[in-house]
Amino acid sequence: MTPLQGCLLVSALLFAIGLAGAVTRRNAILALVGIELMLNAANLNFIAFWRYGPNPEALSGMMVVIFSIAIAAAEAAVGLALIIAIYRHYRTVNLDEINNLKG
Amino acid sequence: MSHPQRLGSPDKRANLKGFELSSVLRLGQPRSDFCLIMALPFIIIAIVTLFAAAAAMSLRNLVHCALSLVVALAGLAALYLALGAQFVGFAQILVYVGAVAILIVFAVLLTRSDATPNRAILAPGWLTGIVVSAAVFATLGWAALNSTGLPKEMPPAPETTVKNIGDLLMTQYVLPLEVIGLLLTAAMIGAVIIAMREDAPKTTMEDGGLKMEKTSSPSSIPARDLSELHPPSSSGGPV
Numbered sequence: 095m096t097p098l099q100g101c102l103l104v105s106a107l108l109f110a111i112g113l114a115g116a117v118t119r120r121n122a123i124l125a126l127v128g129i130e131l132m133l134n135a136a137n138l139n140f141i142a143f144w145r146y147g148p149n150p151e152a153l154s155g156m157m158v159v160i161f162s163i164a165i166a167a168a169e170a171a172v173g174l175a176l177i178i179a180i181y182r183h184y185r186t187v188n189l190d191e192i193n194n195l196k197g
Numbered sequence: 198m199s200h201p202q203r204l205g206s207p208d209k210r211a212n213l214k215g216f217e218l219s220s221v222l223r224l225g226q227p228r229s230d231f232c233l234i235m236a237l238p239f240i241i242i243a244i245v246t247l248f249a250a251a252a253a254m255s256l257r258n259l260v261h262c263a264l265s266l267v268v269a270l271a272g273l274a275a276l277y278l279a280l281g282a283q284f285v286g287f288a289q290i291l292v293y294v295g296a297v298a299i300l301i302v303f304a305v306l307l308t309r310s311d312a313t314p315n316r317a318i319l320a321p322g323w324l325t326g327i328v329v330s331a332a333v334f335a336t337l338g339w340a341a342l343n344s345t346g347l348p349k350e351m352p353p354a355p356e357t358t359v360k361n362i363g364d365l366l367m368t369q370y371v372l373p374l375e376v377i378g379l380l381l382t383a384a385m386i387g388a389v390i391i392a393m394r395e396d397a398p399k400t401t402m403e404d405g406g407l408k409m410e411k412t413s414s415p416s417s418i419p420a421r422d423l424s425e426l427h428p429p430s431s432s433g434g435p436v
Binding site: 095096097098099100101102103104105106107108109110111112113114115117118119120121123124126127128130131134137138141142144145146147148150151153156157159160161163164165166167168169170171172174175176177178179181182187189190 | 326342366381
């Protein structure tokens with residue numbers, strides 16, 4: 095197993111953990127945390143392929159990761175604001191109880 | 198280890214796969230020890246990161262989940278540093294550990310009704326979710342282990358100073374940079390507007406939330422949809 099494959103395996107396991115948390119937890123905040131973990135797994139893939147790829151001087155993978163981190167920060171801010179608004183409306187963040195479109 | 202076996206028939210492998218004999222012999226024992234020593238910090242950091250991520254997704258107390266998430270994100274930053282991406286590693290620490298984790302802790306503290314939930318923490322169809330994510334991991338791992346075109350050697354480390362990154366951001370990637378700036382501004386304004394407190398008692402709300410809402414502000418904007426919110430101070434605005 096080459097080091098690149100080790101990186102890819104770690105990233106795949108991190109993605110699977112994030113996916114499992116995002117689809118199985120009842121709490122909306124933890125679903126968001128799972129999505130963040132999946133984004134980070136993708137970032138790890140980008141960095142690994144940038145480092146082991148044929149042309150690392152171009153810094154393309156690193157640029158993608160920088161933009162991805164910025165987008166993930168925006169996503170976390172908007173997502174948590176939505177969760178707080180929903181909590182103020184329903185008094186719960188349980189995803190199974192938030193089932194009205196206009197409540 | 199499989200290296201003595203691999204060295205047992207170097208000629209056959211070289212003839213079969215078209216490799217040169219010298220390149221096969223170079224994969225011998227000293228290089229493997231060197232790789233193990235080089236890979237040991239990576240393995241330790243990866244194990245810590247994965248355990249922290251699993252804890253963040255499986256613990257019952259939400260504050261413990263947030264702290265495990267901090268450990269997982271810091272471990273990822275260490276992985277980036279180990280891979281030679283210093284700027285991204287420190288940006289990860291600044292953005293995720295410094296900002297996103299704090300946001301998540303704030304959200305946990307603002308929305309929790311009791312400290313540790315006594316009811317089930319998993320959704321009803323959790324077994325399906327676990328199976329689906331295990332299948333996803335199996336597929337990704339199979340693809341990573343069986344693909345043949347992956348590069349095996351690490352190329353020499355490129356020069357990744359902050360000056361290089363800034364040059365690229367200002368020349369080749371200037372349009373994405375501007376778009377990201379616009380997106381961050383829009384997201385910031387949107388988050389503030391969405392999370393802004395509604396200033397009227399709700400009629401459809403249960404008793405638990407009613408007393409908290411009534412003490413907020415004496416302003417008398419009727420409660421409407423979230424899209425019609427505007428700040429109470431700008432009553433004469435042109436909205």
